[in-house]
C-alpha cells in the first residue's frame with residue numbers, strides 16, 4: 001500500500017495523539033489481554049540467557065520486562081513518550097527508547113531477535129516495520145509479531161464493532177485512512193508480508209486469549225480507553241446515539257457476566273519467521 005505524504009502524516013498524527021490518551025488506562029484495561037501474548041512470544045523467539053532482543057512498540061514494556069526476567073538483554077522501543085514513561089515507572093531497570101518502528105536507529109544484524117506485540121496494526125506501513133525488524137536481526141535470528149484474530153473470532157473487538165456499527169452514523173466521523181486494523185489477521189496476508197520481508201520458516205499460529213469481564217461496564221471501558229480506531233466514530237455521534245451504544249455495551253457486559261467464566265475469547269495470531 002502506498003500513502004500520499006499528507007495521508008501518511010495524517011495517519012501518524014492520529015496514532016500519536018491516540019497513544020497519548022490511551023497511555024493512562026492501557027495497563028489496567030488492555031494489559032490483561034496483551035500480557036497473555038508474552039510467554040508465547042518469548043517461546044517463539046527462543047528466549048535464553050544473554051539473547052539480545054528488540055521489543056518494537058513495547059508500550060508498557062511487558063515483553064521486554066519478561067525477557068529481562070529470563071536473563072535476556074532486551075531493548076524496548078516505542079514512538080509514544082507517554083507509553084515509554086509508563087514503562088519506565090513500571091520497569092525502572094529496563095532499557096527503553098523512543099523511536100519509530102519504521103525507522104529503527106540500530107545497526108544491521110545487531111540483535112539476536114526482534115518481537116512486536118500488537119504494534120503492527122498501528123503502523124502506517126507494516127511492511128516497512130517488518131523489513132526494519134528483519135534488518136536489525138542477525139542471520140538465523142527470529143522475528144515474531146502478534147496481532148488479534150479477525151473480529152468474527154474476536155468477541156471483544158467483534159462485539160464493540162458490531163454494536164457501534166449498528167447504531168453509528170459513519171458520515172459523522174473522520175478517521176484518517178490507513179491499513180485496516182485487521183488486515184494482518186488473515187494468516188495468508190501475514191505470511192505474504194513475512195515472505196516479502198525476506199523471512200523464512202514462516203509460521204502462523206493461533207494462541208488463545210481472553211478478556212475478563214468483571215463489571216458490566218468493562219466492555220464499554222475498553223471502547224472508551226483502548227480502541228483508538230473505533231473511539232472517534234463513537235465520539236462523533238449525537239448524545240442520543242452514544243447513549244444507545246453505551247447501554248448496548250453495558251447490556252452485553254451483563255450478559256457475559258451471567259455466563260460461567262465471564263470472559264470473552266479474543267484469540268491472538270502469533271507470526272514468526274527466521275532471518276536467512
Ligand SMILES: C[S@@+](CC[C@H](N)C(=O)[O-])C[C@H]1O[C@@H](n2cnc3c(N)ncnc32)[C@H](O)[C@@H]1O
Pocket residue numbers: 015019031034035056057058059060061062077078079080083099100101102116117118119122123124
Ligand atoms: C497496542 S499497543 C501494544 C503495546 C505492548 N507491546 C503490548 O503488547 O501491550 C501499541 C503500541 O504501539 C506503539 N506504536 C504505534 N505506532 C508506532 C510506531 N510507528 N513506532 C513505534 N511504536 C508505535 C504505541 O505507542 C503503543 O505503545
